[in-house]
Amino acid sequence: MSKMVQGFKDFIMRGNVVDLAVGIVIGAAFTAVVTAFTNGFIKPLIQLLGGGEGIGAGTWRVRGVRFDYATFINSIITFLITAAVLYFLVVMPLNMLAERRRRGEEPPPQTPSEDILLLTQIRDLLAQNATASGAQGSAVNDILHRREDPPR
Known part of the structure; x- marks a missing residue:
């Protein structure tokens, strides 16, 4: 659906x-x-x-x-x-x-520059790795220095 x-x-x-x-x-x-x-x-x-x-x-x-x-x-x-x-x-x-x-x-019309395409590929790979490992968003959070606090 x-x-x-x-x-x-x-x-x-x-x-x-x-x-x-x-x-x-x-x-x-x-x-x-x-x-x-x-x-x-x-x-x-x-x-x-x-x-x-x-x-x-x-x-x-x-x-x-x-x-x-x-x-x-x-x-x-x-x-x-x-x-x-x-x-x-x-x-x-x-x-x-x-x-x-x-x-x-x-x-x-201009196509996106190489750096934009490269950044898009990196973003997609990070999201794919996060989904594959089961820790959704953990690679992105690590790069952005975000930490998730465990529930208390």
């Missing part, structure tokens, strides 16, 4: 999953802003251009059934604005960055 929980934790803490979650939240918030803009400004313009007044503006009726074309056109405009902004502010800059990396103009 703990292996499954650890696997889930590793999956969630990956950068791509967290970035994706943040992107979805920001995208939803941005879509709400664009929808408010189009409902507040674009849809009334469509209704005015449709020549209607009051509740019937931006609609037509066939045998008493109301067709709201202004809402449909407004939804298309909302989609196009959202898609354009996401393309020009997110997709295009990331594609340009990836292209620069492929051409070698921008160095790839």
Whole structure:
């Protein structure tokens, strides 16, 4: 069970999953802003251009059934604005960055230095030895000059 929980934790803490979650939240918030803009400004313009007044503006009726074309056109405009902004502010800059990396103009992200890798290996070996000997943390405590007092 703990292996499954650890696997889930590793999956969630990956950068791509967290970035994706943040992107979805920001995208939803941005879509709400664009929808408010189009409902507040674009849809009334469509209704005015449709020549209607009051509740019937931006609609037509066939045998008493109301067709709201202004809402449909407004939804298309909302989609196009959202898609354009996401393309020009997110997709295009990331594609340009990836292209620069492929051409070698921008160095790839740095890997940890040798001393950090060596210290990480030492830490892992100390933890492994402590677990194998049954005295959990004793090697680390010895290095850090920590002493555990026996229970009284």
